[in-house]
Amino acid sequence: MKISLCKHHFSLPVNLPGAPGDCRRCGLSWDDNLAGLARQAEQVRLATAHEARCEHCAKRTVVFQFQREQQPWDEAEPPLLWLCQHCWSRAAVAVEETGFADFADAFERGSDTQLARLVGGVR
C-alpha cells in the first residue's frame, strides 16, 4: 500500500458549507482524501478480522474492529469494539444517528440526550 507522506493542508471551502479545496501541497482533492482514508480503514478492518465472540450480540463468528471517530469532547481515543458484520452495520448507523455505537461509551461521555437517543432509537 502506498502511503502519501504529505501532511495534507486542505484549503477552507470557498462556499460554506462545502468541501475543502485541494491540498495546497500535493494537490490531492478532499474527496480522494476521504476515499483514501475509507479505503485504509477498510483494509485494516479486513486485515484484523478474526473469529471471536461479537462484543454486542455474543455470537461466535468473524468479528471486525469498529471505532467511531474521535469527537472534540473525547479525552481519549474512542473505545475499540469487535463486532460481527450485522452488529457492525448497526453500530455504523447508530453512530451516524446518535454519535455513539456503544452504550457504555455513550453513558460515560455522551449527553443525556445522546444517551436517550441511543437507548430509544437503536435496537
Ligand SMILES: [Zn+2]
Ligand atoms: Zn497533500
Ligand SMILES: [Zn+2]
Ligand atoms: Zn454481533
